Amino acid sequence: MAAWRAIRGIVADRVFLAATAAALLSAALLYEVRGAEAIRLALADDVRIFTILAVFLPPVLLLAAIVEVMLPRSVVERWLGVGSGFKGIMVATFAGAFTPGGPFLAFPLVLALYRAGADWAPLIAYITSWSILSLARVLVFEIPLVGVELVSVRYVACLILPPLAGLAARYIARVYRPPAGDRR
Amino acid sequence: MYYLVAAIWCVVAVVLAWAWRHRPEKLRAVFRQFLRNGRVFVGVVPMALLAAGFLSPLVPGDVVARWLGESAGMTGIMIAMLAGWCLPVPPVIFFPIIAVLLKAGAGLPQMTALIAAWNVFALHRTLAMELPLMGRYFVTLRLLSSLALPPLAGLLAIPVARAFGLS
Numbered sequence: 001m002a003a004w005r006a007i008r009g010i011v012a013d014r015v016f017l018a019a020t021a022a023a024l025l026s027a028a029l030l031y032e033v034r035g036a037e038a039i040r041l042a043l044a045d046d047v048r049i050f051t052i053l054a055v056f057l058p059p060v061l062l063l064a065a066i067v068e069v070m071l072p073r074s075v076v077e078r079w080l081g082v083g084s085g086f087k088g089i090m091v092a093t094f095a096g097a098f099t100p101g102g103p104f105l106a107f108p109l110v111l112a113l114y115r116a117g118a119d120w121a122p123l124i125a126y127i128t129s130w131s132i133l134s135l136a137r138v139l140v141f142e143i144p145l146v147g148v149e150l151v152s153v154r155y156v157a158c159l160i161l162p163p164l165a166g167l168a169a170r171y172i173a174r175v176y177r178p179p180a181g182d183r184r
Numbered sequence: 185m186y187y188l189v190a191a192i193w194c195v196v197a198v199v200l201a202w203a204w205r206h207r208p209e210k211l212r213a214v215f216r217q218f219l220r221n222g223r224v225f226v227g228v229v230p231m232a233l234l235a236a237g238f239l240s241p242l243v244p245g246d247v248v249a250r251w252l253g254e255s256a257g258m259t260g261i262m263i264a265m266l267a268g269w270c271l272p273v274p275p276v277i278f279f280p281i282i283a284v285l286l287k288a289g290a291g292l293p294q295m296t297a298l299i300a301a302w303n304v305f306a307l308h309r310t311l312a313m314e315l316p317l318m319g320r321y322f323v324t325l326r327l328l329s330s331l332a333l334p335p336l337a338g339l340l341a342i343p344v345a346r347a348f349g350l351s
Contacts, residue, residue: 019231
């Protein structure tokens with residue numbers, strides 16, 4: 001029974017149990033403080049958000065899965081290996097924004113490049129870009145959960161941060177030197 | 185919002201058609217990855233959203249507006265940055281919290297700083313993946329390089345929000 005196993009996998013998750021407990025507790029609290037009408041209003045608002053999620057998430061998740069499976073690691077490696085100058089930082093920023101998936105893809109990639117002798121600046125810019133500008137995370141979590149207004153302002157305001165982090169890393173690495181023999 | 189959805193469906197259709205022609209053997213893996221990524225949205229996300237929906241009428245709007253509102257200015261940005269550092273939670277929990285604060289009257293620049301600080305610091309990610317893989321020097325260098333980024337993002341968000349007509 002694959003379906004049963006899938007349901008059990010979802011329900012027996014620790015984060016799920018914590019979120020369920022939080023939902024029940026907050027519902028009880030709201031009922032105590034504001035009464036049944038407030039519960040009804042909150043649920044009506046939730047229905048609106050769930051509608052957005054139901055329309056928005058399936059295509060986005062499908063797209064993320066396609067990119068995750070189809071984009072070969074070597075392509076990102078080639079992008080990141082272009083150099084350590086300003087151009088390298090810009091390319092790393094671009095690559096970070098388009099790298100899909102969680103930390104299980106990004107960090108091993110950076111580790112491989114680091115061992116291969118890549119410079120600090122593009123690696124820092126890449127990780128910063130992947131954490132702040134990752135389109136996959138923005139589309140999957142941010143837009144459905146907090147709305148387009150905040151996301152558009154935040155994204156534009158954050159666009160120049162990864163290159164800045166890369167440049168800062170280049171100068172800091174000159175003063176604060178890596179320990180000898182750190183690259184295994 | 186719905187134009188965006190339509191645009192994404194078009195992109196998905198094109199990419200799927202391409203994949204079906206050129207890499208039909210990978211479609212199974214794509215589908216499996218889709219199910220794995222989607223699981224959290226069936227269980228955790230609806231519950232977190234329910235909790236956020238019940239909590240948001242209880243959050244005192246005047247307190248949030250005073251400390252994290254548009255008028256809190258630079259102080260609000262710094263408070264938001266500290267809050268972002270102190271929230272080592274996964275995105276499924278984090279973004280519903282942001283939605284609650286936003287509804288309670290938090291300002292866009294302040295929320296920008298909060299999200300940036302959470303993204304950069306991300307203790308749950310740093311401790312679990314980055315530190316064991318990359319070592320202490322890399323993590324220290326990265327944190328030093330991006331220490332000033334969250335307040336900068338908050339400051340940049342003020343003119344951006346004004347340009348978008350949202351402040």
